[in-house]
Every structure is written in structure tokens, then in C-alpha cells.
Amino acid sequence: MKTHLECIPCFFSQALGTARLAGADPDQQRKTLDELARMLPGFSFCVSPPEHTQHMYRSIIEITENVDPFKTIKEKSNRLALGVYDSLKDRVFAAGDPLREAVELAILGNIIDFGLRKSLDVDRELERIVSGSASGLDSRRRPIFHYREFESALRGASSVLYLGDNAGEVVFDRLLIEEIKRSYPDKRLVYAVRESPIINDALEADARECGLDRVVAIISSGSRAPGTILDQCTEEFKNLFSTVDMIISKGQGNYETLSEEGGPIFFLFMAKCTVVARHLGVSLEDIVLLDNSHNTGGS
Amino acid sequence: MKTHLECIPCFFSQALGTARLAGADPDQQRKTLDELARMLPGFSFCVSPPEHTQHMYRSIIEITENVDPFKTIKEKSNRLALGVYDSLKDRVFAAGDPLREAVELAILGNIIDFGLRKSLDVDRELERIVSGSASGLDSRRRPIFHYREFESALRGASSVLYLGDNAGEVVFDRLLIEEIKRSYPDKRLVYAVRESPIINDALEADARECGLDRVVAIISSGSRAPGTILDQCTEEFKNLFSTVDMIISKGQGNYETLSEEGGPIFFLFMAKCTVVARHLGVSLEDIVLLDNSHNTGGS
Numbered sequence: 072m073k074t075h076l077e078c079i080p081c082f083f084s085q086a087l088g089t090a091r092l093a094g095a096d097p098d099q100q101r102k103t104l105d106e107l108a109r110m111l112p113g114f115s116f117c118v119s120p121p122e123h124t125q126h127m128y129r130s131i132i133e134i135t136e137n138v139d140p141f142k143t144i145k146e147k148s149n150r151l152a153l154g155v156y157d158s159l160k161d162r163v164f165a166a167g168d169p170l171r172e173a174v175e176l177a178i179l180g181n182i183i184d185f186g187l188r189k190s191l192d193v194d195r196e197l198e199r200i201v202s203g204s205a206s207g208l209d210s211r212r213r214p215i216f217h218y219r220e221f222e223s224a225l226r227g228a229s230s231v232l233y234l235g236d237n238a239g240e241v242v243f244d245r246l247l248i249e250e251i252k253r254s255y256p257d258k259r260l261v262y263a264v265r266e267s268p269i270i271n272d273a274l275e276a277d278a279r280e281c282g283l284d285r286v287v288a289i290i291s292s293g294s295r296a297p298g299t300i301l302d303q304c305t306e307e308f309k310n311l312f313s314t315v316d317m318i319i320s321k322g323q324g325n326y327e328t329l330s331e332e333g334g335p336i337f338f339l340f341m342a343k344c345t346v347v348a349r350h351l352g353v354s355l356e357d358i359v360l361l362d363n364s365h366n367t368g369g370s
Numbered sequence: 371m372k373t374h375l376e377c378i379p380c381f382f383s384q385a386l387g388t389a390r391l392a393g394a395d396p397d398q399q400r401k402t403l404d405e406l407a408r409m410l411p412g413f414s415f416c417v418s419p420p421e422h423t424q425h426m427y428r429s430i431i432e433i434t435e436n437v438d439p440f441k442t443i444k445e446k447s448n449r450l451a452l453g454v455y456d457s458l459k460d461r462v463f464a465a466g467d468p469l470r471e472a473v474e475l476a477i478l479g480n481i482i483d484f485g486l487r488k489s490l491d492v493d494r495e496l497e498r499i500v501s502g503s504a505s506g507l508d509s510r511r512r513p514i515f516h517y518r519e520f521e522s523a524l525r526g527a528s529s530v531l532y533l534g535d536n537a538g539e540v541v542f543d544r545l546l547i548e549e550i551k552r553s554y555p556d557k558r559l560v561y562a563v564r565e566s567p568i569i570n571d572a573l574e575a576d577a578r579e580c581g582l583d584r585v586v587a588i589i590s591s592g593s594r595a596p597g598t599i600l601d602q603c604t605e606e607f608k609n610l611f612s613t614v615d616m617i618i619s620k621g622q623g624n625y626e627t628l629s630e631e632g633g634p635i636f637f638l639f640m641a642k643c644t645v646v647a648r649h650l651g652v653s654l655e656d657i658v659l660l661d662n663s664h665n666t667g668g669s
Contacts, residue, residue, distance in 0.1 A: 076386055076396065079403050084379035097375065104378050104410065111407035116400075 072330045074120050075346045082107060082120075085186060086127050089270065092185060093131050093140030106130040119327045120346075121298035124186070128269050128297065139268040141185060141238075148183050148193050148239025148271065149280045155201050156242050162203070163250055170225075171218055173250035174339065176200070178358045179211075180243025181236060181322055181341045185271040186297055193239060214353045217362035221337050224362075225251065228316035228335075230259040234292065234299055235273045236322025236340075241281040244321060248287050261311060263292040263299075270297050272324070298328030323347055326361075336363035371629045373419050374645045381406060381419075384485060385426050388569065391484055392430050392439030405429040418626045419645075420597035423485070427568050427596065438567040440484060440537075447482050447492050447538025447570065448579045454500050455541050461502070462549055469524075470517055472549035473638065475499070477657045478510075479542025480535060480621055480640045484570040485596055492538060513652045516661035520636050523661075524550065527615035527634075529558040533591065533598055534572045535621025535639075540580040543620060547586050560610060562591040562598075569596050571623070597627030622646055625660075635662035 083104060090103040107127050114123055132138055139145075159176055166172035182196045225231070231251070235244055248260060262283055265272045278289045293305035299320070301309060312318065318336040320329055326338045327347065338361040342348040348355050382403060389402040406426050413422055431437055438444075458475055465471035481495045524530070530550070534543055547559060561582055564571045577588045592604035598619070600608060611617065617635040619628055625637045626646065637660040641647040647654050 076399055076403065080379050080383035080386060083382050087375055087379060100375050101415075104375065108407040108410035112404040 072119055072327045072347070072350060074114065074116050074118060074123060076116070077346050078120050078123075079111065079114075081344065081346075082124060082127060085124065086131070089128065089185070090131050090134070092144070093135050093137065095131065095135050099134045102134050103127070103131055106134070119298065119300075119330075121296040121324050121328050122300060125269060125296035125300075129295075132268070141268065141271045144185060145238035145271050145273075145277055146280070148237070149241065149277055151193050151197055152180070152183070152239040152242035153281060155197050156246070158201055159243070159246055160249075163246055170222065170250055170254060173247040174218065174221065174360060175358065177243045177247040177321065178339045178341060178360065180240040181339070183237050183239040183271070184322070184341075184343060185237075186324070186343075212354060212357045213360070214357055215351060216358065216360045217337070217365060218360060220362040220365070221360060224317050224335060224337065225255065225258075228258065230311075230315040231261075231317045231319060232311050232315040233260060233262045233287070234318065234320045234322075234325050234329075235262055235264050235278065236325060238271050238273045238277040239281075240321065241273050241278050241283055245281055245283050245286060247319075248283070252286065260287045261315075262287045262289050263308060263311075264289060265295065265297075266291045266293050266303070267295045269295060272297055294328075296324070296328065298322075298324035298326075300328050301332070326359075330363075332363075334363065337361065338363065371418055371626045371646070371649060373413065373415050373417060373422060375415070376645050377419050377422075378410065378413075380643060380645075381410075381423060381426060384423065385430070388427065388484070389430050389433070391443070392434050392436065394430065394434050398433045401433050402426070402430050405433070418597065418599075418629075420595040420623050420627050421599060424568060424595035424599075428594075431567070440567065440570045443484060444537035444570050444572075444576055445579070447536070448540065448576055450492050450496055451479070451482070451538040451541035452580060454496050455545070457500055458542070458545055459548075462545055468549055469521065469553060472546040473517065473520065473659060474657065476542045476546040476620065477638045477640060477659065479539040480638070482536050482538040482570070483621070483640075483642060484536075485623070485642075511653060511656045512659070513656055514650060515657065515659045516636070516664060517659060519661040519664070520659060523616050523634060523636065524554065524557075527557065529610075529614040530560075530616045530618060531610050531614040532559060532561045532586070533617065533619045533621075533624050533628075534561055534563050534577065535624060537570050537572045537576040538580075539620065540572050540577055540582055544580055544582050544585060546618075547582070551585065559586045560614075561586045561588050562607060562610075563588060564594065564596075565590045565592050565602070566594045568594060571596055593627075595623070595627065597621075597623035597625075599627050600631070625658075629662075631662075633662065636660065637662065 086103050086107045090100045163169045163173045179200050292308045294300050294303045320338050323340045323343050342353050342357045385402050385406045389399045462468045462471045478499050591607045593599050593602045619637050622639045622642050641652050641656045
């Protein structure tokens, strides 16, 4: 998905919110905005938003002189999400269609995203997901939910590449991966994380903290952006990406960076900005499970 | 009121929205954003937001090569507001306290503001005001409403300076001014407008179109910003500003630029942004009638 003009005010809003979450003082917050302003006239609108925001986030790292400003937030998200793992696992087991329940939970877990939100109470969001029917799964709209296609693709696939998104959310990915492995023990599954710290995106350490290393092979995609920019990716990852039978892509950043790629991709995310929502014809916070072969959105 | 860091993302949002309303094509919209980005590192946070936005709006004028991009919108707002003048006049007459009704209507008229809104259906907003109780006067909160002080100051004042804000809204100002003149025929009243086109702010031509020239003396403040920047103002205006017994200041832009001035100012506006709302401890779209001598907001 290409960057839109409406993304620009949002980049400034993200820059300020993220600098604050990263503990930047007012001078550092101002520097973050000024640095983004200096970059803006050079921006191309032919690339995806994460191609730009990666530079903004790196400037926050430079300005705060903190190589991983969201480390504490990520650790807390992992810990809190692990705290609800058992009850969510029970819910998957108890569901009439455990795979569907795990898919929906994996998408709900995508709420743990500090990129577009100025504040996020992970504890409260997890509580809402755990409490389920009242405010979670049952109440959210699913205007695009290609579950039949997802299930069918999964049944036929020998190899699956799962692209992670955020720390904490990894626990929800683990539930889905465990359910896939329980139903289809013979699949070859690989879980990909970001190469280096970017917002609260999951790194290998987060995947391990969430116990994913005991369930699936973990690799770095090589991407240093809040998404998957193939040009940045390792040869190993690109090889997997182009040869696996199915790709499960989590999060809006992965959608933004991969929506114009071909391939057997299923995008699982919560729509978090008006540009993406409009692009897909959905509403904010809608649950999306999009079979890429049905992707008719504009650029 | 000083510019806050949160104002910066909003400036970019305003720049894009205003460029679009002004009919800028996508290249011109991009140029507007780039131009604002080029200005940002030089911004002082010791001045009010309109000190900055005036430059942004002027860059839209330069980029679109249109000296008054909101001319049509202003003319339409004047025409539509004049269309409801009679029914609003009847409402003032019929009210138990006609002055209070006129004050409240004058503040509701402040909704006709294209600065912070990306779209505004003036017709619909006027309809809501005319329909009154359902969605207009009675339902809006008035957390700051120094009407007793306003009435008392008005009673004691020999001279009143009224600072206008937007085109269309002038008709609502006219209702209040006519009510003041009816109750107190001996007051000396002057109505001030902006010096040159800036967003949909009222110029002398708008005041005349709305029939205000038949009711009150009209002068230009000299300000070319979407507010009243005293350094830009004419000697005549500054002299009036510092000697009149009472100043009735309409709109958020006039509040932002004058909130730190002393003097017998009453600010009448609808809170339209979170920074101003927080500054005053009110909610978005609340009705505000603030006696400046009670102004305890931070900077």
C-alpha cells in the first residue's frame, strides 16, 4: 500500500506519541518532530508508510540515545499476555471450531500495538479480550473474513511462514500456531520476527520470552521497519517467502508493506488507521482476515 | 496561549484539509505540507498557534495562486446564515432573557469555522442551530459561562469593541450586537474584522454582506492571522483595544492570540481542539464564555 497524503499528519502524531512513550523529554520530542520535518520533502509517495516511519523511529532511537526505547513496554506486554495464555488456551480448546477461535484471538492480539496509539493499557485490553463476549470477539465487526479460504489453504499447505508483528501479541500467535500444529502435525512452520528494535515490534528475544521457541522455528526476516520490506530481508527469508505454500501475515505494518506482493498471503490484523480502513472499505478496529488473492484494494 | 507540541501534527492536518478545501490539486497539497515542514524547525513555541498557521495559510494562497481560496465558501456561509437570521431573531425576541439567548447563539455561530475542520456542512449546522433544543443550545455543555459577569460588564460599559471571527458567523454576531443596541442604545460599538483573506475569517466585505454595516461601525484590526496578533494591528485598533470598557472576542483564534493580554475581554467561542480544551479544562465542542479576569489557564 502506498503512502497517502493523509499519512503525513499521522506521521507527526505518531512521532510525538512515540517519542513520549519512549521517554523523550520536551526538547527531544521537538527534535523528533523537526527531524521528521527535515525528511518530509524527500519522501516518495510510491512506497509504503513503514518505509518512511522506520526512519522516524530510528531518529527517536538516536535522539533518546536508547537503542530499544520500548524494551520495558515489550517485556511488560509479553509478561501480561503470558498471564492470560492459559485462559485463552482453554477457550480455544472449548470452542466448537478451535482453529477459528485461535484465528480470531490472534487478530484480537493485534491490539497490542504502540505505533499508532498514543496510549495503550495492555492490561485492560487483555482483560477485555479474556472477558470475551462482552466487549471482545463477539462484538467486533468482521467485514473481511476469508476464513473458509484460510482453512482450505492451510489444509493444503505443507509449509507455512508466519510473520509476527508485536511483542505480547506473540502469545496470541503461539495459540494459533499450537492449534495449527495440533490439527496438522506435519506442517513445516517458521515464525519470522524483525531484525532490530522498532517500536514494540517483536524481536527474537520476545518470541523466546513468549515460549514460541519451544513450538516453532524462529528466524529474523531481516526487516528493520515496522513491517516487512522485502528489499531489506535476508536471502533465507526471501527464499522462504517465495517458496512456502502459505504465508500468515500479522498486523497492519506487514499488510502495508506486502499488500502489493503476489503469493499465498493471508493478512490478519485489526484496522488501526483511516487510510488503511478506507483502502479496504472497512471501519476502524474492524477485524480483518484477508486472502491476498481476493485483495482488490487500490494502492 | 502558547503553541504546544501537540499543535504540530494538527498544523499538518489543517494544512492538508485547508489546501483541499481551497481546491489544491494533489501536487499543490504536497507542496503545502512540504512548505510547512520547511518552516517547522524555525517555529517558536513561545507564540500562539495562529502566529504559525498564518504563514501556512499564506503558503496555500501562494501555491494555489488564489488570493482568497475561501471566497466562495465565505459567500455561501454568509448567504446561508442570512437565510436563518429571521428565525433566530424571533427566537431572541421570544426568549425569557433575550441577551443570554443572543450570547448563546453568537457562540453557536462559531461552529462555522473551516480552520480545524476537514469538512463542514454549514447548511446542516445551521439547521441544527435553528432546530434548537434537539441538538443545539440546550444539549451543549457550558462548563465556563460567565454570563453574570458579562451582563454586568456590558451594563457598565460605555464603549465595546467586538472582535469578529468567521464569515457566516457574522450574522450571529449581528444578532448579539442588535440585542445589545436594543437593550443599551447609548453604547459606542465597533466591530473589528481581519485585514486580509485568511481561511474563512470575516473581512469587511463579509460584515457588509451580513448587513452589519447598517448596525455598527466596522474596522479592520489590521491582523492578517486567524486571530488578533496585536503587533500586526493598526494604531487605531490598538488604541481602541486599550481604551474601550469591554471587549467581546469571538472564536478560538482570537482566544489563542489574546488569552495572555490583560483587559476587560470576554472570550466567546466553541472549544474546537484538544489543546485549547485541556488548557481550559473543558471538553471538545463545549460552549465557552470566559471572563478574562477569571482566566486561570496555563500558557
